[in-house]
Amino acid sequence: MKKLTVELKDRSYPIIIKDGALNEVKALLDEHLGTGRRHFVITNKTIAKIYKNFLDGFKNVVTIDDGEEFKNFKTFEFIIGELLKAKIERGDCIIAFGGGVVGDMAGFAAASVLRGVDYVQIPTTLLSQVDSSVGGKTGFNHPLGKNLIGAFKQPKLVIIDPKTLDTLDKRQIKTGLGEVLKYAFIEKTATDKDFRMFDYLKSLQKKATGNLYENLKSHWQEIIYMSVSMKAAVVSKDECEKGLRAILNFGHTFGHAVEKITDYKKYTHGEAVAAGMVMAFRAALKRKLIDDTYFREAVNLISSYELILDDMKNFDKEKMFEAMKSDKKVSHAKIKLVLPFKPLEVQLFDDTEELLIKDSLL
Numbered sequence: 373m374k375k376l377t378v379e380l381k382d383r384s385y386p387i388i389i390k391d392g393a394l395n396e397v398k399a400l401l402d403e404h405l406g407t408g409r410r411h412f413v414i415t416n417k418t419i420a421k422i423y424k425n426f427l428d429g430f431k432n433v434v435t436i437d438d439g440e441e442f443k444n445f446k447t448f449e450f451i452i453g454e455l456l457k458a459k460i461e462r463g464d465c466i467i468a469f470g471g472g473v474v475g476d477m478a479g480f481a482a483a484s485v486l487r488g489v490d491y492v493q494i495p496t497t498l499l500s501q502v503d504s505s506v507g508g509k510t511g512f513n514h515p516l517g518k519n520l521i522g523a524f525k526q527p528k529l530v531i532i533d534p535k536t537l538d539t540l541d542k543r544q545i546k547t548g549l550g551e552v553l554k555y556a557f558i559e560k561t562a563t564d565k566d567f568r569m570f571d572y573l574k575s576l577q578k579k580a581t582g583n584l585y586e587n588l589k590s591h592w593q594e595i596i597y598m599s600v601s602m603k604a605a606v607v608s609k610d611e612c613e614k615g616l617r618a619i620l621n622f623g624h625t626f627g628h629a630v631e632k633i634t635d636y637k638k639y640t641h642g643e644a645v646a647a648g649m650v651m652a653f654r655a656a657l658k659r660k661l662i663d664d665t666y667f668r669e670a671v672n673l674i675s676s677y678e679l680i681l682d683d684m685k686n687f688d689k690e691k692m693f694e695a696m697k698s699d700k701k702v703s704h705a706k707i708k709l710v711l712p713f714k715p716l717e718v719q720l721f722d723d724t725e726e727l728l729i730k731d732s733l734l
Contacts, residue, residue: 374597379608393533410464414478419470440636471497472504479510483525493527496536498548502599507607517698518628534592550642560716562602577676622710623649629695646679655732661713
């Protein structure tokens with residue numbers, strides 16, 4: 373078992389990473405939140421089938437459709453309606469049980485219903501375990517862009533059971549690895565700890581025999597721990613993204629544009645972020661922020677985890693650029709980009725020229 377804390381003074385909360393933690397959820401909830409509370413679980417239809425026995429242990433379960441396309445106001449309205457019909461009270465607790473969409477929607481519901489109730493994250497996908505379950509970003513998409521509606525609402529507890537990853541297919545693992553690789557590229561900016569995640573991931577790929585994704589199973593706890601440690605360190609210093617936390621968006625401004633112009637259906641979030649990181653590296657190289665050696669090493673690592681998507685080369689660059697201009701991080705009509713400027717270090721730039729941005733698109 374590994375345990376760490378997101379340090380936010382009186383709103384600090386623990387993250388527990390343990391194989392088999394799902395079997396101890398009730399005890400962990402009582403230990404960290406106290407006894408006597410009602411728990412309202414929010415999950416999706418896919419998770420509800422896989423974990424029927426687990427969910428049978430809870431009286432109040434709200435089940436939503438599965439998929440990024442359902443991360444919208446209609447789903448939010450449904451969740452709130454179900455909670456109110458079940459007569460949720462301010463002393464109750466919401467549990468987000470599922471992937472990133474469930475976590476974001478449940479978190480925003482917790483921030484909104486009755487003007488706020490406590491909630492717990494129990495992420496079941498690699499993407500949510502290494503990234504979205506930690507940090508308190510909640511909300512949903514709008515037709516004009518991704519995550520444009522939401523609030524910061526920190527959970528009271530995050531319980532991560534790496535064994536839940538055994539139910540995922542290769543593509544779901546790949547989407548999580550997109551975010552894992554992000555942490556390898558921002559490590560020196562994110563934390564003072566010397567994880568050497570870039571070298572670690574490189575060595576795992578080189579040592580792998582046969583199916584790389586099968587070989588990763590014995591390393592999930594360490595990979596998740598390194599990833600959430602970096603996110604926790606950043607969030608502890610900049611909870612509401614007024615400065616440092618922007619580095620967690622490395623690859624995302626490009627990536628969100630990829631998702632938007634394909635209606636959130638063709639690529640997973642992690643695949644889009646991986647493509648976005650390649651574009652960010654291209655932009656940094658063109659701006660002479662990094663040298664060709666680091667550029668090749670970084671892109672080769674992304675490629676070695678099978679995250680280079682060749683069919684993106686046919687994208688309409690004008691549509692991509694217009695989508696980027698709708699990003700929530702745009703300020704004074706300037707597109708802000710997190711770009712590498714040294715190996716494993718990144719920085720936020722708001723002075724990248726339009727032509728250079730378009731030339732960086734795949």
